[in-house]
Amino acid sequence: MDPFSSEGELVNIHTAFAQAQYTSVLDDYNSSDFAESNRLPVQILQYRAQCELGQCDEVLSSISNGDAQKTPDLAAVRALAKYLKNGSEDAVAEAEKLAETQADNLSVQLLCGTVLARAGKADQAVSLLSRHTGSLDAVALITQIQLQQNRTDLALQQAKSARSFAQDALLVNLAESWIGMRRGGEEYQKAFYVFEELAQAPSSQTATSLVAQAVAEMHMGRTEEADAALARALELEPESRAxxxxxxxxxAMVGRDGEETRGKLEGVDKEHVLLADMMAKREAFQEACKKYSPKFS
Amino acid sequence: MAASSASSSPMLTKFESKSSRAKGLAFHPKRPWILVSLHSSTIQLWDYRMGTLIDRFEEHDGPVRGIDFHKTQPLFVSGGDDYKIKVWSYQTRRCLFTLNGHLDYVRTVFFHHELPWIISASDDQTIRIWNWQNRSLICTMTGHNHYAMCAQFHPKEDLVASASLDQSVRVWDISGLRKKHSAPTSTTFEDQMAVSRSGQDRADMFGNTDAVVKFVLEGHDRGVNWVAFHPTLPLLVSAGDDRLVKLWRMSETKAWEVDTCRGHFQNSSAALFHPHQDLILSVGEDKTIRVWDLNKRTSVQSFKRENDRFWVLAAHPEINLFAAGHDNGVMVFKLERERPASAVHQNQLFYITKEKHVRSYDFGKNVESPSMLSLRKLGSPWTPPRTLSFNPAERSILVTSSADNGVYELISLPRDASGAVEPSNTLRGSGKSAVFVARNRFAVFNQGNQQIDIKDLSNSTTKTLKPPPGTTDMVYGGPGCLLLITPTTVYLYDIQQKKQLAELAVSGVKYVVWSTDGLHAALLSKHNVTIINKSLEQVSTLHETIRIKSACWDDAGVLLYSTLNHIKYTLMNGDNGIVRTLEHTVYLVRVKGRSVYCLDRASKPKLLTIDPTEYRFKLALVKRHYDEMLNIIKNSSLVGQSIISYLQKKGYPEIALQFVQDPQTRFELAIECGNLDVAVEMAKELDRPKLWQRLSTEALAHGNHQVVEMTYQKLRQFDKLSFLYLATGDGAKLQRMAKIAEHRGDMTSRFQNSLYLGNDVESRIEMFQELDQYPLAYLTAKANGLEDRCQEILEASGMTEEQIVLPTMGKPVRPAKVVVKTHERNWPARSTGVSSFEKALMAEGEETGAGDTNGFAADDDLLASEENGAAEGFMGDEHDDDDAAAGWDMGDDGAAGDEDDDFVDVSAETSGGAAAGSEADLWVRNSPLAADHAAAGQFESAMNLLSKQIGAVNFAPLESRFLEIYAASRTFLPANAGLPPLVNFVRRTPLETDSRKLLPFIPRDLSSVHATEMAKGKAAMKANKLAEGTAAFRSALALLTVNAATSAAEATEATDALHQAAQYLLAMAIELERRQLLGSASSTDLSALPEDKKKKVLELSAYFTIPALEPQHRALTLFSAMNFASRNRQMGSALGFANALLEEGGGNARFRETATRIKAQAERSPTDPIAIDFDPFTRFAVCAASYTPIYAGEPSVACPLDGVLYQPRYKGVVCSVCQVCEVGGRGGGVRLMG
Structure with missing residues (x-):
């Protein structure tokens, strides 16, 4: 079963990770404080947190080749770190190989699944992740991948089945909220409550949770509240890409000039998906314009 | 004794029959049967539970007065006015034998409780005892000197009691008779006959007498009709024509009268002791049934019947039931309700015992508490409490009793149970029903004055409600509500609003049971269960033939209910079934897993175990919880015909398939759900032609020709097989079929195959020749151009060519060439769709399995339909005109079926939602607005739309607008670590979820454009910052061009704004042009300019006033033009502008002052030194490119977007105002509504 279930000692660190409190994951937990069997999962969560904080190099350097060969979990971490660092094909190949050989390892499922999903091999990623045995992380990942594939229906099934065995777990709530944000209507409000609860509790307030709250508000047309939430998020983490x-x-929604924000984002992450997308759209616009030949007097 | 405390509460009648006068009654000790002997000579056997007449026995001649069931044997005895005693078997439904001997009417007959004896009392003044085994009279007891009306054995001792019209009751000792008849030496028949003939009770050789009178009880001063022993105590009760019921006591040596119960005002016909309670019951010709307290001899209850005199009374030996026979039949009744009052709160049951003690029971620990309270004083002593309502907040209970027309008491429960103490402070009042409706409020219903009082905990009324007329009961109706019950309808009543929220026509509701979540309730009436939701809408209803006793809800929303002898379940959809049988009636209070908690009639908590599998399975099926179903299948032995036929009936043959072992059934189910693999497997196992036949039909419908082939082979249907090979293009096998046909020597088949093969003309000719079918052989040869053969045939048949008249022949027809080798693999089979259940099975309960395969299956379907289409196409090609057309039809049918099925699947797929595309794709599909397409990122189609709608050609000014819309429609929701954020699409209407109506959020609505850009532009106009103003209006134009309006009015308004912005832009352009011509901006001096420029400048100044601006801005233009004209001594023009300024009244006081002054000046010589092309009295427009006037009626072209006019020569250029559209371009104007 899920080692992160509410009974285990991993629950806190895992919750922190799920709430995107990556610094807390690194600073507040020491793998030596955990039972022997739980040290590896803790280590992996910490590596993942490092990756999220952009410290991929550190992760790569702290896992030796030998370690990676011995422990598939660590190999999976390496693959992820490598991929996050520069999106290399190597990392994808490594992940695919692990997916074939160590498909029953949860870390492999999660991390390689992530790599595969990012590399555009969503189906492969889902089939790897589907091998999980009651892991909510895997469910959450599958949900997200399926949402990215616009298969809200499948994601919904996924979340439903997770709810049936994990009731009110954080990740189930989150996954349902993600789906809710796609389904819209009354689901927005439900999702908002989940995000708000996280964003407003002092223990779980992070830029990420605030952003999620803001997103829900934006979808409900509450732009002023969204503005405030985003401002607070940027206060907490001025360089939050999200x-x-x-x-x-x-x-854009309220008709403000977004140039400044866009500039900031460029400064943080030149290759952010939004910027890339906008650039592509601009080019598409120019391209489409070429069809027309306006005559000026 | 006057029955002062006697209440005439309604009788709890369980059964009533209608017949002639009932004279005798007997309960069956075990079965729900009652025998009724009638004055009309008939004996009836009734099932009083079902209310049905089981049998009639008619052999007596005249009234039958005595009747009794045997305790253990399937026998009964009857005695009638024909002097006869008859013994019957109710199994064979015959009279077994008749005992003759009495010389007058037989009044009563009874079996002995253990010996094979019958006792009878007769008008011949004797009481006789018979042995029914050897069918003999063994004792005749004489002594009464009038009719013996009743004689009964003592239930335990060797005693007999008799009553007679001689006013006495006698008690007889028959121990001698027992000794004699249980003695080892059996008496001979002759002896017995001698005894019986001798008549008198006389001593035998040992001096014993068979029966001796022990006591003669005298006290009645009229004839005594009935006497009965007490079941345990040495007591007797008798009823007489002196209207009295007398109680007698006896000891070993004597007997005496204890007391008399006075009340009947006519002859009392019968009396007996209550089998379990200290009560006496009696009936009389005064049409009453009376109940007396045995200890006080006071009347407890009496029931009066309108017209019928009572003749006889009987008590059920085991259960609390009595029967009384009267002039028009019989009635079965009970004296008190046996339903224990109880209430469930969370894990506790509160209930009232038979001793009227309040106890609790813990479901978790399965322990019963000691008594907490004694409610001995509640109501009247013989009336048990009716209902119990528990208030957890105050830990108090509200108990009602039906005594005295209904009373209630509010009592606090002690903290801990310390025995049956009397409650210290109770609040009471009268009312039929009382329930808690809130923490500190309860409702009391008073049926007499039809009023509901809402009371607080100090028992004072806070509110009074008027229930609907005819209300008979009131129960809890959900928070703040009551359910009010009338005989035909149930009303939901809101206490706060004092109004009726809903009503439902359900008749005879007696009890209401709420589900634990409070969302549903079951209304129980005698034979119906109606499930409602909390708004009193009917969910389902069911009918039971047997009385429904109680119900309770499973946590999963299944209702379990108990009837007299079953526990049953019903799902919300009305599916119901039996859970288990019951030996005794119980009242369900709680279901938890496999445990059912209930109270029995003795008010004892009981725990019954049930097997919930069946209803859980059905529930899972209804809710489509396939994993749970799987689990149930795996972990329980849920097999059986019932569940299979249930599944089949409910349309789940594929699930039923999982249960079935029997090959025949499996085959049927597999055919039904189109599972050919299983069907083939089963057919092989069974190997019966009929099955192969059906399989072949089904497989053909599926297009699974491999199975078809196999079945045809099995069935040895060679012709069909050949045709199949032809249809699938399997030439090799056709060859073999030809060979086989040769072996079989089947000419027709050979010929057929050869036709199919099409290459074998020679052999066909030979075949015809062999069969002496020369004309056909000739024809074949001729048709295929084989002249040599023709000659041979002619020779063989001795004819010449001239003798033959040939029909016109076309080219020889050949079978079509095989294009697709269909035979190599199956046609795309009809998609049977793996059911989610099977998926769950395959995935072995793995959660993700179902989802995945679902996705794949969908893909497969799509593929299949495509391929199918392709196959169809090929078939169309192959479709030759006449070649076995009938055969092709078959193929076509199958294929058409396929296509239909797939079509259904495909459409289901698309209507299922955005399965493949993102929401942005939906926007494009849902909207003809450029803005929506831009939001979806479909810039090209957005441009296309704009080009069509407004002739847009230059999109550069719209680029930022497009990107803005695009950016505003997407949010980035951070989700899992490591994955990019989830892109979500912002909707125009957040509450919309219908995928066909989804539209994107478009930023900057009309009002914001008005408030920002338009306002800014106008301010700039006023401040004379024309460059700034131009920019503002331009962006307003762009914003409004690519936008979406929420209503038609808003769309019109937006178009107006658009036109206005264009007019301002035009005005500013004219003015800017003028300033540019003038050179230095501030100069008004024209002298330096050449003539033509002077004219142009003056004209531009005048044209500045032409565009339709708002009055204050038009005043500005007029003021500027007036000043400019007057400075340049164009006094004619100046006068015109001054007049216009004054007339229109725009602008401020300074403007008007100046205008007045200039007007005065100009009026002196209103001429223009330089003639300009401007007529203030004619309406015209200004060309936005050349800035020349376009008079009405003159040819012009317009910008499709902003409506600004141009000289015709500018057609095709980009409009200088909006800079987007082609002047004179196509399009009917900007579109802002979907």
């Missing part, structure tokens, strides 16, 4: 990207969208 906050900046959504601020660009919010600026």
């Amino acid at each position: 906050a900046l990207a959504n601020k660009v969208a919010l600026d």
